[in-house]
Amino acid sequence: xxxHVLIVDDEKDIRTAIRRQLxxxxxxxxxAEGAEQAMELLGANALxxxxxxxxxxxxxxSGVEAVDYFRRKHPTTPIIVLTGFPDLDLAVDFMKEGxxxxxxxxxxxxxxxxxxxxxxxxxxxFES
Amino acid sequence: xxxxxxQDNISEKLLRLAVHASPSGILIxxxxxxxxxxxxxxxxxxxxxxxxxxxxxxxxxxPDEDAEVHRRHRRTFDASPSPRNMGGRxxxxxxxxxxxxxxxxxxxxxxxxxxxxxxxxxxxxxxERKLIEDxxxxxxxxxxxxxxxxxxxxxxxxxxxxxxxxxxxxSEKLTAIGTLVSGIGHEINNPLYLxxxxxxxxxxxxxxxxxxxxxxxxxxxxxxxxxxxxxLSQYARPCGSHDLQNVDLNESVxxxxxxxxxxxxxxxxxxxxxxxxxxxxxxxxxxxQQVLFNVIRNGIQACTGKGVVAIDTFSKDxxxxxxxxxxxxxxPAGNEKKIxxxxxxxxxxxxxxxxxxxxxxxxxxxxxxTIDLVSDCGSGTxxxxxxxxxxxx
Numbered sequence: 304x305x306x307h308v309l310i311v312d313d314e315k316d317i318r319t320a321i322r323r324q325l326x327x328x329x330x331x332x333x334x335a336e337g338a339e340q341a342m343e344l345l346g347a348n349a350l351x352x353x354x355x356x357x358x359x360x361x362x363x364x365s366g367v368e369a370v371d372y373f374r375r376k377h378p379t380t381p382i383i384v385l386t387g388f389p390d391l392d393l394a395v396d397f398m399k400e401g402x403x404x405x406x407x408x409x410x411x412x413x414x415x416x417x418x419x420x421x422x423x424x425x426x427x428x429f430e431s
Numbered sequence: 432x433x434x435x436x437x438q439d440n441i442s443e444k445l446l447r448l449a450v451h452a453s454p455s456g457i458l459i460x461x462x463x464x465x466x467x468x469x470x471x472x473x474x475x476x477x478x479x480x481x482x483x484x485x486x487x488x489x490x491x492x493x494p495d496e497d498a499e500v501h502r503r504h505r506r507t508f509d510a511s512p513s514p515r516n517m518g519g520r521x522x523x524x525x526x527x528x529x530x531x532x533x534x535x536x537x538x539x540x541x542x543x544x545x546x547x548x549x550x551x552x553x554x555x556x557x558x559e560r561k562l563i564e565d566x567x568x569x570x571x572x573x574x575x576x577x578x579x580x581x582x583x584x585x586x587x588x589x590x591x592x593x594x595x596x597x598x599x600x601x602s603e604k605l606t607a608i609g610t611l612v613s614g615i616g617h618e619i620n621n622p623l624y625l626x627x628x629x630x631x632x633x634x635x636x637x638x639x640x641x642x643x644x645x646x647x648x649x650x651x652x653x654x655x656x657x658x659x660x661x662x663l664s665q666y667a668r669p670c671g672s673h674d675l676q677n678v679d680l681n682e683s684v685x686x687x688x689x690x691x692x693x694x695x696x697x698x699x700x701x702x703x704x705x706x707x708x709x710x711x712x713x714x715x716x717x718x719x720q721q722v723l724f725n726v727i728r729n730g731i732q733a734c735t736g737k738g739v740v741a742i743d744t745f746s747k748d749x750x751x752x753x754x755x756x757x758x759x760x761x762x763p764a765g766n767e768k769k770i771x772x773x774x775x776x777x778x779x780x781x782x783x784x785x786x787x788x789x790x791x792x793x794x795x796x797x798x799x800x801t802i803d804l805v806s807d808c809g810s811g812t813x814x815x816x817x818x819x820x821x822x823x824x
Contacts, residue, residue, distance in 0.1 A: 313698075314621050316621045316622065316624065316625045317621060317624055319625065319628075320624045320625050320627065320628035320629075321628075323628045323629070323631075323632060324628050324631065327635075362698040362699065363698075363699075387620040387621075408620045408621075408623075408624050409620060409623045409624035409626075409627040409628075410624075410627075411627065411631070412627075412628070412631045412635075
């Protein structure tokens with residue numbers, strides 16, 4: 304049974320860094336450059352994506368819009384939002400939307416791994 | 432004296448009339464300084480009778496404090512007598528029998544007669560005229576004071592205006608920096624994240640080969656961060672450096688383009704720079720960058736979806752120009768002048784107070800330059816900024 308983490312970020316550097324940080328876990332990494340690609344991947348792998356990590360600032364379709372879409376189409380998949388700028392108002396809004404965690408870049412490995420594992424547990428709860 | 436003396440025989444009666452009825456006071460003073468004749472007007476003016484004046488020294492009619500000066504004047508005059516017309520600039524005072532001191536105007540004419548040297552004087556009381564003159568002078572003085580005060584007030588207002596403009600420029604720069612910073616945070620965090628993840632790997636793994644490779648990559652990313660920070664510091668330098676320098680507009684454009692690319696969501700917009708060799712201009716480099724960054728930013732924001740912002744520079748006839756063209760929505764006819772007004776903005780309330788182009792024009796004008804634009808609704812806007820070339824020494 305595969306466990307995937309879907310990383311949605313327009314910056315290749317970030318996707319690479321997160322991939323590296325999660326390389327010690329049992330999760331496999333799926334990468335998407337933006338919301339459209341993420342939606343395609345989700346459509347194909349809905350059952351196996353345990354966690355979505357999504358950046359806030361993206362061109363074309365923003366993180367906010369993407370999160371909204373994920374929540375509607377895949378309500379049981381937990382979302383961790385990643386941003387370069389701590390914004391309390393935005394954090395509160397996201398939490399209200401049902402996002403499970405809000406992380407500020409750069410995130411240290413231990414913290415990211417912890418957040419992903421917690422999120423994956425939430426997924427199991429949702430599923431059951 | 433010739434012709435008038437011939438008239439003597441013709442009508443003595445008329446002569447007497449002329450003297451006694453003359454509205455001006457007439458005095459004749461002998462060589463010893465005593466009065467030998469005074470007409471009615473003079474007698475009335477000073478309040479004396481004929482007996483009271485004749486044979487007395489002329490200083491009787493002069494206030495005590497001026498008597499010595501008057502004697503000296505007489506001695507000077509007697510030494511080289513010459514006619515002195517009325518309307519002279521000198522001020523004299525007379526004193527009447529009842530002690531009233533009043534200003535007089537005096538004309539003098541020396542005459543040689545068989546009885547010796549005589550001086551004929553005409554005297555008029557100029558009290559009223561002096562009163563008017565004094566009032567006029569006081570009026571002039573108070574007007575001058577008023578003008579001086581108003582001029583000073585105007586200068587103060589002008590100074591304040593300059594200071595406010597400086598503050599406005601600085602505050603607009605800070606707003607632009609706010610935009611920069613929120614974008615640059617992004618620019619710094621990305622390489623920083625890479626560095627973090629690689630450092631974690633080096634810390635947690637034993638693979639020597641990876642260490643070397645990651646170490647190199649970390650150095651590269653650190654340089655990237657340093658470059659970004661350097662660009663930001665150059666932009667953020669405060670208005671304090673008042674020295675004008677020789678500025679190469681191509682360098683300023685390059686720096687502004689760099690700042691724009693790093694900080695604005697310009698992903699879909701291509702920024703093209705075409706530089707031709709240009710003369711230097713005398714300017715404050717950070718203000719020029721502020722101008723260029725502002726106009727480029729506007730160009731980027733005008734483009735919806737994909738777009739191009741093209742910048743080129745050229746020199747001609749001692750003027751150095753930079754042209755910034757965007758393929759955006761253009762400026763509606765009628766707004767072309769307004770966009771330079773302070774607080775005019777067509778963006779939403781969260782996108783700035785609309786000071787950008789106002790500041791741009793102020794800075795350009797202060798540098799002796801001009802800014803013009805051509806706009807076509809639907810196909811884009813071109814800004815042309817021109818500066819005078821720096822004098823070659």
